[in-house]
Amino acid sequence: MANILVVDDELGIRDLLFEILNDEGHNVELAENAAAARTARQRERPDLVLLDIWMPDTDGVTLLKEWSAAGLLSMPVIMMSGHATIDTAVEATRIGAAAFLEKPITLKKLLKEVEKCLQREDTARPDAAQAAAAAPASVPAAAPAANGPAAPATAPVLAAVPPTPVDTGPQARQTFDLDRPLREVRDAFEKAYFEFHLAMENGSMTRVAEKTGLERTHLYRKLKQLGVDLSKGKKTAL
CATH class of the missing domain: 1.10.10.60 (Homeodomain-like)
Structure with a gap:
């Protein structure tokens, strides 16, 4: 589960992306323009941003440049547009965009790019649980018996839990x-x-x-x- 920020000035697209990504188990925050996106980015760092290029106040490429210059481009950004040219896509990628989706966006391509970007982010930034798992575990020595060698440590026995039937x-x-x-x-x-x-x-x-x-x-x-x-x-x- 990831925190995803969707930035698009079209209400229908925002609602559709919210339903799709929320259904996949992600926490989704919506922003209707660049100003709202800046506020959301300052409030909490998202794991991924879906950013529309053509917006009324500030276009997505300009916002991407702004985040990059300020050192705020610490999360993958997927650019979206139905009117962008190849040059625009290349420029966005050069600035730091992780991917580019052309509207209308198909469900399969959207989920594929989202999963790819989140996996890339997890690989680049291992969490504390992964670090703890990689560290060698220290096992405390068993206390010696009063008149004999130390007793071997025994692993706890876990009772088998029967599967929960599916309630349809x-x-x-x-x-x-x-x-x-x-x-x-x-x-x-x-x-x-x-x-x-x-x-x-x-x-x-x-x-x-x-x-x-x-x-x-x-x-x-x-x-x-x-x-x-x-x-x-x-x-x-x-």
């Missing part, structure tokens, strides 16, 4: 009233069908889209049309 909810046991009009029965079936897959995939829209064979934006529209509560698919860890 009432969707798996759904029945339908066949005396109702066809459209109503069909909508009820589709709602139960999608609720079942949301529960099985722990609310992941990406995996549900793959399982049901629907394009992601079509899937969102379908779920809203059927009145499916997306929050029910996500299980809360205790």
Whole structure:
């Protein structure tokens, strides 16, 4: 899970990227222009920034230069644009952009570039847990017995925990009233069908889209049309 800042002046794109990245388990913060992006960058360092090039106040390339000159380009930045030229993409890469995505952005390419940049960042900046794992562990010596050699240390025995059964909810046991009009029965079936897959995939829209064979934006529209509560698919860890 990473902290991702999305900077784009188009509300629809911001909302779509938020839904996609949040569904993948990331913490997502949104900024509608360069001024809001500066504030978000000062408040908390993101692990990754998705930055639009064409914005009304300050364009993305200028903001990228500003961060680079101030030594604030300590995170990977993916540039986004639907109108940029090859020269613009080359300039952004030269300044320090990690990748460039051309709009309209496909889901597969977006997730691929995000994963690639985050993996690169993790490799360049190992966390404390990785450092601790690499360090040799010190094992305290066992106390000697009163009149004999030291007793060997014994490892604690861990009890086996049985797997928790998957709760698919009432969707798996759904029945339908066949005396109702066809459209109503069909909508009820589709709602139960999608609720079942949301529960099985722990609310992941990406995996549900793959399982049901629907394009992601079509899937969102379908779920809203059927009145499916997306929050029910996500299980809360205790």
